Amino acid sequence: MGTFVGSFFRPSKMPPSPAETPENETNPQTQDQLSLNPWEAAYLRFESPEEEIRKFIRRLTRLGAPQWPRDAEIVELFCGRGNGLLALQRLGFTRLEGVDLSPRLLAQFKGSAKCTVADCRRLPFADRSKDVLIVQGGLHHLPSLPDDLDQTFSEMQRVLRTNGRVMFVEPWRTPFLTFVHFISEISPVRRISSKMDAFATMTEYELRTYEQWLGQPELIKKMARAHFLPVHESFAWGKWNFVGTPR
Numbered sequence: 001m002g003t004f005v006g007s008f009f010r011p012s013k014m015p016p017s018p019a020e021t022p023e024n025e026t027n028p029q030t031q032d033q034l035s036l037n038p039w040e041a042a043y044l045r046f047e048s049p050e051e052e053i054r055k056f057i058r059r060l061t062r063l064g065a066p067q068w069p070r071d072a073e074i075v076e077l078f079c080g081r082g083n084g085l086l087a088l089q090r091l092g093f094t095r096l097e098g099v100d101l102s103p104r105l106l107a108q109f110k111g112s113a114k115c116t117v118a119d120c121r122r123l124p125f126a127d128r129s130k131d132v133l134i135v136q137g138g139l140h141h142l143p144s145l146p147d148d149l150d151q152t153f154s155e156m157q158r159v160l161r162t163n164g165r166v167m168f169v170e171p172w173r174t175p176f177l178t179f180v181h182f183i184s185e186i187s188p189v190r191r192i193s194s195k196m197d198a199f200a201t202m203t204e205y206e207l208r209t210y211e212q213w214l215g216q217p218e219l220i221k222k223m224a225r226a227h228f229l230p231v232h233e234s235f236a237w238g239k240w241n242f243v244g245t246p247r
């Protein structure tokens with residue numbers, strides 16, 4: 001796998017990505033746990049909550065969510081600060097849950113969905129208990145491919161009802177993504193655009209898992225198809241969009 005983001009981009013001392021940061025689910029959140037790490041701080045300033053909710057509504061609509069029953073039991077995995085859940089809420093869905101490894105990001109969520117601090121490689125749900133599982137920008141944080149991806153997909157298969165749905169939207173190395181990275185590495189661009197600076201900062205801090213993800217497209221597609229039957233798959237604007245049913 002070649003280096004995708006230029007080496008001058010790499011910070012001298014790189015902290016672990018969120019999935020590599022151990023969390024203690026049973027301890028109450030201390031003030032220290034609630035102070036954001038640099039990746040989390042950049043993620044929060046990349047888009048305003050309203051911009052992000054509108055983006056998620058457009059995406060969910062394009063990928064067919066309006067056709068799902070409004071009382072479907074939906075879980076957003078790797079939900080971060082939960083704006084995907086707020087988008088689903090605005091689309092009229094009522095039975096929503098979120099899962100994320102970061103108590104600091106979940107603490108930002110102000111909606112009504114039940115959110116749980118957990119590792120998506122071991123989902124805290126019963127077999128065949130959910131109708132829809134959504135992942136937007138979480139799989140590329142998994143520390144070890146292919147094992148973690150296989151484990152996460154197996155867990156999703158276990159938890160989904162037989163007629164359930166999965167939806168993944170993850171980064172993909174299209175010409176657009178290459179262009180955006182090229183632009184975001186230009187220092188004056190980072191100085192004038194806080195969005196580009198946040199994007200470049202997130203990339204720096206998640207570089208190892210991000211490059212691992214972008215460098216194995218065939219393996220990822222094969223693994224997704226081994227667990228889920230695709231209903232829709234597209235690659236556009238730097239994203240892989242996959243909607244499927246469990247096999």
Ligand SMILES: C[S@@+](CC[C@H](N)C(=O)[O-])C[C@H]1O[C@@H](n2cnc3c(N)ncnc32)[C@H](O)[C@@H]1O
Pocket residue numbers: 018019020043077078079080081082083084099100101102105118119120121135136137138141142
């Ligand atoms: C790029 S963010 C995406 C957040 C949200 N889906 C969005 O689009 O705004 C990735 C999220 O994955 C979470 N995460 C990373 N590894 C995880 C794991 N193994 N289990 C659960 N969440 C994880 C991080 O805490 C972070 O909130």
